[in-house]
Amino acid sequence: MTEQHPAPGVRGVSAAPRSDGLHSTKSLHAAKDIPQATVSRLATYLRVLSVMVDEGTLIVSSEELAAAAGVGSAKLRKDLSFLGPNGVRGVGYDVSRLRDRIETALGLDQGHRVVLVGVGNLGRALAGYGGFGRRGFAMVGLFDTAPGVVGTVVSELEVRDAGALLAACIELQPTIAVIAVPDEAAQNVCDRLVEAGLRCILSFTPVELEAPDHVEVRRVDLAVEMQMLSFRSARNAEIVDAEAATANQSRVPSTRLGRSRGPRSAATAASAPAQGTVANTTTNSKGSVVRQ
Amino acid sequence: MTEQHPAPGVRGVSAAPRSDGLHSTKSLHAAKDIPQATVSRLATYLRVLSVMVDEGTLIVSSEELAAAAGVGSAKLRKDLSFLGPNGVRGVGYDVSRLRDRIETALGLDQGHRVVLVGVGNLGRALAGYGGFGRRGFAMVGLFDTAPGVVGTVVSELEVRDAGALLAACIELQPTIAVIAVPDEAAQNVCDRLVEAGLRCILSFTPVELEAPDHVEVRRVDLAVEMQMLSFRSARNAEIVDAEAATANQSRVPSTRLGRSRGPRSAATAASAPAQGTVANTTTNSKGSVVRQ
DNA sequence: TAGATTGTTAATCGATTAACAATC
DNA sequence: TAGATTGTTAATCGATTAACAATC
Numbered sequence: 281m282t283e284q285h286p287a288p289g290v291r292g293v294s295a296a297p298r299s300d301g302l303h304s305t306k307s308l309h310a311a312k313d314i315p316q317a318t319v320s321r322l323a324t325y326l327r328v329l330s331v332m333v334d335e336g337t338l339i340v341s342s343e344e345l346a347a348a349a350g351v352g353s354a355k356l357r358k359d360l361s362f363l364g365p366n367g368v369r370g371v372g373y374d375v376s377r378l379r380d381r382i383e384t385a386l387g388l389d390q391g392h393r394v395v396l397v398g399v400g401n402l403g404r405a406l407a408g409y410g411g412f413g414r415r416g417f418a419m420v421g422l423f424d425t426a427p428g429v430v431g432t433v434v435s436e437l438e439v440r441d442a443g444a445l446l447a448a449c450i451e452l453q454p455t456i457a458v459i460a461v462p463d464e465a466a467q468n469v470c471d472r473l474v475e476a477g478l479r480c481i482l483s484f485t486p487v488e489l490e491a492p493d494h495v496e497v498r499r500v501d502l503a504v505e506m507q508m509l510s511f512r513s514a515r516n517a518e519i520v521d522a523e524a525a526t527a528n529q530s531r532v533p534s535t536r537l538g539r540s541r542g543p544r545s546a547a548t549a550a551s552a553p554a555q556g557t558v559a560n561t562t563t564n565s566k567g568s569v570v571r572q
Numbered sequence: 573m574t575e576q577h578p579a580p581g582v583r584g585v586s587a588a589p590r591s592d593g594l595h596s597t598k599s600l601h602a603a604k605d606i607p608q609a610t611v612s613r614l615a616t617y618l619r620v621l622s623v624m625v626d627e628g629t630l631i632v633s634s635e636e637l638a639a640a641a642g643v644g645s646a647k648l649r650k651d652l653s654f655l656g657p658n659g660v661r662g663v664g665y666d667v668s669r670l671r672d673r674i675e676t677a678l679g680l681d682q683g684h685r686v687v688l689v690g691v692g693n694l695g696r697a698l699a700g701y702g703g704f705g706r707r708g709f710a711m712v713g714l715f716d717t718a719p720g721v722v723g724t725v726v727s728e729l730e731v732r733d734a735g736a737l738l739a740a741c742i743e744l745q746p747t748i749a750v751i752a753v754p755d756e757a758a759q760n761v762c763d764r765l766v767e768a769g770l771r772c773i774l775s776f777t778p779v780e781l782e783a784p785d786h787v788e789v790r791r792v793d794l795a796v797e798m799q800m801l802s803f804r805s806a807r808n809a810e811i812v813d814a815e816a817a818t819a820n821q822s823r824v825p826s827t828r829l830g831r832s833r834g835p836r837s838a839a840t841a842a843s844a845p846a847q848g849t850v851a852n853t854t855t856n857s858k859g860s861v862v863r864q
Numbered sequence: 865t866a867g868a869t870t871g872t873t874a875a876t877c878g879a880t881t882a883a884c885a886a887t888c
Numbered sequence: 889t890a891g892a893t894t895g896t897t898a899a900t901c902g903a904t905t906a907a908c909a910a911t912c
Contacts, residue, residue, distance in 0.1 A: 316800070324800040327778055341869065350780040354905055361871055364739040369870040370912040386799050387806025394798075405697035410640045411778065431675065456801055480801040481896065484859045486619055486703065496804040500797055505790055506686075507615040507678050508608070509748055511774040512788040515680025516771065607879065633893065646881055653895055661894040662888040 314362045314385075321359050324349050327415070329379040395421040395454040395478075397469050398461035399429050400438050404485055405434040406460060406495040414435050420452045425465075442469070450474035459483040470497070497523050606677075611649045614674050616641050617648070619707070621671040633664040674788050680708050687713040687746040687770075689729050689761050690753035694776055698752060699727040712744045717757075734761070742766035751775040762789070 314322075328348045332340060342360075346353040360366050360378075361383050367373040383389050394417050396403055407414075407419055423442040424430055430441045440448055455480045460468050466485040475483055479495050484568045620640045626633060634652075638645040652670075653660050655677050659665040686709050688695055691838050698704075699711055715734040716722055722733045732740055738835075749770045753761050758777040765773055771787050778793045 314803075317903070319800055319803045320796060322791075322803075323796040324843055326799070326809070327793075327795075335898080342871095343869085352905075354824075354907090356739070356905095357869095357871065365871070367870055370868045372869070385806075387802045387809075388799060392798070392802055401697040401700040405693040406794070408693040409794060411793075412798065415799070416793045417798055418796070431906070455805060457796060481806045482801055488640075488738070494808070496801060496808070498797055498801055500792070500794070501615075501619075501703075502621075502698070502701060502792070504612060504615040505709045505774055505792055506684070506704065506709055506748060507618070507680060507707070508611055509788060509790055510679045510684055511606075511611050511614075511677070513747060513772045513896060514677075516786065550837055570577075609879070634895095635893085644881075646883090647879095649893095649895065650880080657895070659894055660888060661886070662892045680911070 290500070307559045318359045318362055319386070321349070321384060322363075324351075325356070326379060326382045326386065326388075329375055329382070332375045337375050340375050340378075342367070347371065383416075388569060391416045391418060392456050393418055393420045393452060393454045393458055394456045394458060395419075395423065395445075395449065395452060396458040396460060397423045397442060397445070397473070399424040399434055399464075400460065400462075403458075403460035406432055406458060407437070407485075417456070420454060421448055423448070442472075445472050446476045448480070449473075454478065456480045456482065459485060459489075461485065463487050530561070540563060603844070608653055611678070613641070613643060613647075613651050614655075614678060616643075617651070618671060618674045618678065618680075621674070624667045625671055629667050631664045632667050633669075634659070637665065675708075683708045683709055683710060683746060684748050685712045686748045686750060687711075687715065687741065687744060687745045688750040688752060689715045689734060689737070689759075689765070690751060691716040691726055691808040692752065692754075694727055695750075696726055698750060698776075704846065709748070710741045712746055713740055715740070734764075737764050738768045741765075741770070748772045748774065751777060751781075753777065755779050 314399075325345065328345065332348075342357045346356040350355065360373075363381055365380055366378050380389070394412070396407055398418060399407065399422050403422070403424070407422055412419065419435065419437060422434055422437045422439045423445055424439050424444045430439050432439050434462045457473045457480070459466055459469050459473070459481060463485050466483060466487055467489055470481060470483070470489045470491060474491055474495055481489070481491065481495060481497045483489055483497060484500045484502070485499070485504065489497050489499070491497050585711050596740065612766060619630075624640075624804070630821055634645045634649045638648040641648065652665075653791050655673055658673055659671050670680055672681070686704065688699055688711060691699065691714050693853065695714070695716070699728060701715055704711065706784055711727065711729060713728045714726055714731045715737055716731050717734045722731050724731050749765045749772070751773060752766070755777050758775060759781055762773060762775070762781045766787055773783065773789045775781055775789060775791045776794070778789075778795065780791050781791070
């Protein structure tokens, strides 16, 4: 790693030699005040940059990288500025260097060892999910309680008895645990993972898990994602409805069936396929291969 | 449904008879300005309320509901206020009524018909995920391209050929589509779903999908969730490190191994099990059954 | 030097929070 | 009426955005 700047200075214990007096308070752990929203986007930039590295791209401007990541360039530069100076003015960013920088900032450069508890449908999918391995997360242990599952091999790992979680964690030294058990069992599993010394837990159960402050629990609720989509679809249907009501007021008063059932029927009507609005969307499709 | 108030007035096309002059601009589609963050939390409240209905709870205060959902009561009341008045001052909220109210606001009261494209590991897990059905999402169609998969039965549905997507959508009338295909195929699948008239798409591929404005695409990137955990763990390790460096300055200068490899080794050290910090977490666990 | 692009500023926008008036 | 709790306000906090000075 060739260092252009004296020291990146965002991480590391010793006070960074920043020329300006900014961030002087709490200077010891500046990484703390990177906003969550920024961290999430950094992960996205990282993925895009990895693709660029593979393609052999050497330099990228904030404009290009932002476009590829689907954000504005101002936001991108602001996000990157939390990591200290990363680019060269008038030139752009060194792709591979910036990737490494973000990787380090996210704590990914050492890799992570992941244990997964709950080898049901979802657990199996997660265990076999290539996206993890590709991004530095190694599955090192699978656990379940069902006798029919314990002992079987899933994604090249033998499923262990969840009762042996604590002992296994001492052996496996995981840095992250994933919970994919039924709702009722989740809190108990969480407690035992905390006992075993885990500090990072990703839960796929909708229940809010209680854990000590020093343990970070993230929850992914797949149904919530769908419900947010549902809201947008209902909202859109309503707007379409409202516009139709005002714009076409003089023409056909109500072209839709089931209006008597109230505005709710709009949601169903809005999803009707293949008329008018659909036609001009096909022109929008651009080939069958993914392009950034 | 017994209506206490003359009309909820947040949805619906006709102007709502609000006594105050608020939201008078753009009054036609007030639902538009419910913040995303609020929508997401509404989904959480809905889940908690459903549990309460099942338990036979009739009335709940903002304080209680907020606690159960893991948010502050002020935030909860603010969130609910976007739906219009829902409670009774001095009393609280009618649990079942509030649940229905949120369900309607999220557009869930009519249910949703979901098609899923890509019946690999993840697709299978999603197809069999009970959390969807339990919350009003019905899987109505599974699609794949692999000859070995097409025709097989997964979660009580026969997998169809993805080539017949458009025709099938006319028949199935889905309101939501889920994409769980390999990255390279995602954009193509997305284009064809748009062609088929879908307006709500949930994608599990990390690639940013292009779609017309009237189509809502949500992306769930499982690796990003892990990466955010990773960041927090690295940050925590760093803080622990920094505190140790300042507090124990006069004592042992460096108690950890591998310090020569730079601050990054802190992440590994922080995950070491079972000493000091672990002891007081076991007292925190409260029985083995999930309790809200 | 001229051209280009970063890193940073300051203004805007939006979300959170605490406090309280309204009112059951 | 007195007690309780909602719905709303206004202040605070944080994130986004556009513009530009710094500088390669």
